[in-house]
Amino acid sequence: MIGIIAALLTTLSFVPQAWQVIKTKDTSGISLGMYTMFVVGVFLWMIHGFIIQDYAVIGANAVTFVLASIILTFKIKYK
Amino acid sequence: MIGIIAALLTTLSFVPQAWQVIKTKDTSGISLGMYTMFVVGVFLWMIHGFIIQDYAVIGANAVTFVLASIILTFKIKYK
Numbered sequence: 001m002i003g004i005i006a007a008l009l010t011t012l013s014f015v016p017q018a019w020q021v022i023k024t025k026d027t028s029g030i031s032l033g034m035y036t037m038f039v040v041g042v043f044l045w046m047i048h049g050f051i052i053q054d055y056a057v058i059g060a061n062a063v064t065f066v067l068a069s070i071i072l073t074f075k076i077k078y079k
Numbered sequence: 080m081i082g083i084i085a086a087l088l089t090t091l092s093f094v095p096q097a098w099q100v101i102k103t104k105d106t107s108g109i110s111l112g113m114y115t116m117f118v119v120g121v122f123l124w125m126i127h128g129f130i131i132q133d134y135a136v137i138g139a140n141a142v143t144f145v146l147a148s149i150i151l152t153f154k155i156k157y158k
Contacts, residue, residue, distance in 0.1 A: 003127040009120025016112030029108040033095030041088025048082040 011060045014067035027075045035072040042068055090139045093146035106154045114151040121147055 021027055042065045049057030100106055121144045128136030 002123050002130065006120050006123035006127050009116050009123065013113045013116035013120060016116070017110035020110045020112075021108065024108075026108045029100065029103075029105045031096035031099045033099075034092045037088050037092035037095070041085050041092060044081050044085035044088065048085050051081065 007056065007060050011064050014064055014071070018067045018070045021071050021074045025074065025078045027071075027078050030071065030075050032072075032075055032079065035068060035075055039065065039068050039072050086135065086139050090143050093143055093150070097146045097149045100150050100153045104153065104157045106150075106157050109150065109154050111151075111154050111158065114147060114154055118144065118147050118151050 021030070042061050045061040046058055046065060049055070049061060100109070121140050124140040125137055125144060128134070128138075128140060
C-alpha cells in the first residue's frame with residue numbers, strides 16, 4: 001500500500017514540472033544533465049520491467065518517460 | 080544488469096540538478112509541486128524498502144531523498 005502511494009507520488013510529481021515548463025517555457029533552473037540521464041534511466045527501467053514481466057514497473061516508468069521527455073524537449077528547445 | 084544501470088542513472092541524475100541549484104541558486108524553472116511530491120514519494124519508497132527488506136530500494140531512495148531534499152530546500156529558500 002505504501003509502495004503504491006510512493007509510486008503514484010514519484011510518477012505524478014513530474015506532472016506539475018511538465019505543466020510548468022509547457023506553460024512558462026522557463027527552463028533556466030532545470031539541469032540538462034539531470035533530464036538526459038533521467039530519461040535514459042527511466043527507459044532502461046521500462047525494459048527491465050518487460051524483462052521481469054512486472055506491469056507496475058512498466059506502467060509507472062512509461063508515464064514518467066513521457067513526462068520527463070517533454071521536460072527534456074523543452075529544456076533543449078528553450079535553454 | 081539493465082535494472083542496476085537504470086537505478087544508477089535515475090538516482091545519480093539528481094546529482095547534476097542539485098549541483099546546478101547549489102552553484103547558481105537559480106530555481107526559477109523548477110516546480111515546487113514536483114519536488115514536494117517527489118521528496119514525500121521517495122521517503123515512502125524508503126519505508127517500502129524497509130518493509131520488504133530490500134537494501135537496493137532503501138539505498139537508491141536514501142540517496143535520491145538527500146539530493147531531492149537539497150533541491151527542494153533551495154527552491155523554498157531562493158524562489
